[in-house]
Amino acid sequence: MSVRALRALLRGVPPSLLDAALVALVVVVTTTMIGVSAEPGARPPDAPAYAVGVALGLVLFARRTWPMPVLVASCALVLVYHSLAYPSLSVAVVLGVATYTAAERGHFGRAAVIVGALSVYSVGYRAIVARDPVLSLLVEKAALQAALLAAVLFLGEAVRSRHALAEEAHERLRIAREAREAEAERRIEAERLRIARELHDVIAHTVTVIQVQAQVAHELFDEEPGRSRQAVASIREASVEAMRELRSTIGLLRHLDPAGEPRSPVPRLSNARDLTTMAERTGLHVVWDTRGEPYDLPAVVDASAYRIIQESVTNVIRHSGAGAVGITVSYEPSGVSIEVVDDGGGPAGAGEGPSGHGLTGMRERVTALGGHLTAGPAPAGGFRVHAWLPADRRP
Numbered sequence: 001m002s003v004r005a006l007r008a009l010l011r012g013v014p015p016s017l018l019d020a021a022l023v024a025l026v027v028v029v030t031t032t033m034i035g036v037s038a039e040p041g042a043r044p045p046d047a048p049a050y051a052v053g054v055a056l057g058l059v060l061f062a063r064r065t066w067p068m069p070v071l072v073a074s075c076a077l078v079l080v081y082h083s084l085a086y087p088s089l090s091v092a093v094v095l096g097v098a099t100y101t102a103a104e105r106g107h108f109g110r111a112a113v114i115v116g117a118l119s120v121y122s123v124g125y126r127a128i129v130a131r132d133p134v135l136s137l138l139v140e141k142a143a144l145q146a147a148l149l150a151a152v153l154f155l156g157e158a159v160r161s162r163h164a165l166a167e168e169a170h171e172r173l174r175i176a177r178e179a180r181e182a183e184a185e186r187r188i189e190a191e192r193l194r195i196a197r198e199l200h201d202v203i204a205h206t207v208t209v210i211q212v213q214a215q216v217a218h219e220l221f222d223e224e225p226g227r228s229r230q231a232v233a234s235i236r237e238a239s240v241e242a243m244r245e246l247r248s249t250i251g252l253l254r255h256l257d258p259a260g261e262p263r264s265p266v267p268r269l270s271n272a273r274d275l276t277t278m279a280e281r282t283g284l285h286v287v288w289d290t291r292g293e294p295y296d297l298p299a300v301v302d303a304s305a306y307r308i309i310q311e312s313v314t315n316v317i318r319h320s321g322a323g324a325v326g327i328t329v330s331y332e333p334s335g336v337s338i339e340v341v342d343d344g345g346g347p348a349g350a351g352e353g354p355s356g357h358g359l360t361g362m363r364e365r366v367t368a369l370g371g372h373l374t375a376g377p378a379p380a381g382g383f384r385v386h387a388w389l390p391a392d393r394r395p
Contacts (some may be wrong), residue, residue: 019061022097027057030094037087045086052081056094063098067105071098075118091119092148099149103156104163111156115149210235234281267306269297269329269336275306276327279313285324286313292331301391304365305329305338308373311362312340312385322382335371335390343382362387 030053034045043049056077063070074095081089095115102111214235221228276286297305309327316325322344330337359375362385366373371389378384 015064019064023057023060025057026060026094026097027054030054030056030089033089033093034086037089042087043085048084049081049086052077060097060101063101067098067102068107068110071095071102071107071111071114074098075114078118079121090145091115092145092152095149096152099152100156103153104160105156106160108153108157108160112150112153115153116146119146119149210239231281234278237278267310268302269305269309270294272306272309272327272329275310275313279317279325282317284313284317284322287324287326289326289328290331291328294331297336297389297391301336301369301389304369305336305387305389307365308338308362308385308387309340315359315385316340316342316344316383335388338385338387338389340385341378341382359385 031050034049034053037045056074059070059073059077078089078091078094095118099111099115102108214231273288276288280286296302313325313327316322322342325340325342328337328339328341330339359373362375363373366387366389369389371387373385373387375385376383
């Protein structure tokens with residue numbers, strides 16, 4: 001049977017049963033040694049001698065809970081046995097289990113001192129009381145006993161170190177698993193926040209356009225039925241577009257994964273002209289200016305640029321009462337600049353009313369990407385929003 005198979009077999013045995021078997025084995029070995037040992041001038045083994053042998057086994061029942069007290073008690077029993085002038089016992093055999101347990105439980109130094117002192121005492125005692133030659137004792141008995149006890153000590157320390165390394169590995173795995181779970185939760189929360197912003201932008205823009213067009217349709221229903229029908233058609237088109245985006249965004253919630261990766265196409269800056277087309281149907285005159293050579297932006301920068309224009313145009317329609325708005329997109333090697341300026345009289349905090357989070361949401365988007373955003377009255381009147389989004393493509 002291999003060592004691994006034996007370890008697997010013993011792992012399923014209750015500790016109390018293993019301890020009972022170990023105690024029985026120690027008692028049998030110790031009493032047998034006492035019965036067969038003989039030395040010139042030594043006291044013949046009797047009931048007290050065998051009682052000490054049995055006690056050396058029984059004390060091991062407490063080795064798991066009190067490893068050091070058990071080792072000290074075992075040493076004391078050996079001293080008692082020798083003090084009664086019985087034939088000598090193999091210290092390495094009778095103290096092996098207690099010594100191993102103490103070392104395996106992290107008491108290597110103290111256990112080494114105790115068993116070392118006992119070995120020295122045993123050599124001195126036999127040299128003085130039994131008048132054995134010290135040199136022969138050291139060579140034939142003490143050196144062998146010391147080597148065996150040292151081997152038992154180092155074996156216990158090796159097992160303890162292995163257990164410590166295994167526990168450390170398990171702890172590292174647990175910490176790594178918790179870190180992965182925390183990172184997954186963080187990504188999910190970040191994705192939910194992103195989706196919430198998407199929903200806010202889609203709903204705010206579409207509802208604003210529908211509100212304006214509905215008012216136009218209502219006012220021109222009798223006088224200009226043709227324009228009224230155009231307004232209603234614009235409402236229908238805006239509703240269809242909003243439903244498409246809402247379905248796409250809500251689909252992310254249904255299939256959100258811990259990696260936080262979007263599972264549907266994200267809005268792009270190249271599609272932002274559709275926003276201005278919809279805004280023009282509300283009566284707003286839009287002037288679009290693109291500067292520099294357009295290039296592919298990172299997906300998150302592209303989507304953020306689209307949403308910034310969408311939110312800015314929505315605020316213009318909703319708050320400023322403007323008749324015209326200018327949108328300038330400037331492509332530069334280090335990033336893209338977006339400027340939205342209207343000629344209305346909206347307050348500097350447009351989009352920041354009790355229920356609005358327009359500028360706050362835009363600023364959060366831009367800051368998260370390492371850019372910056374300013375919003376306030378324009379020098380020539382009206383309101384100005386300027387955002388800078390880094391997209392470094394320089395060599």
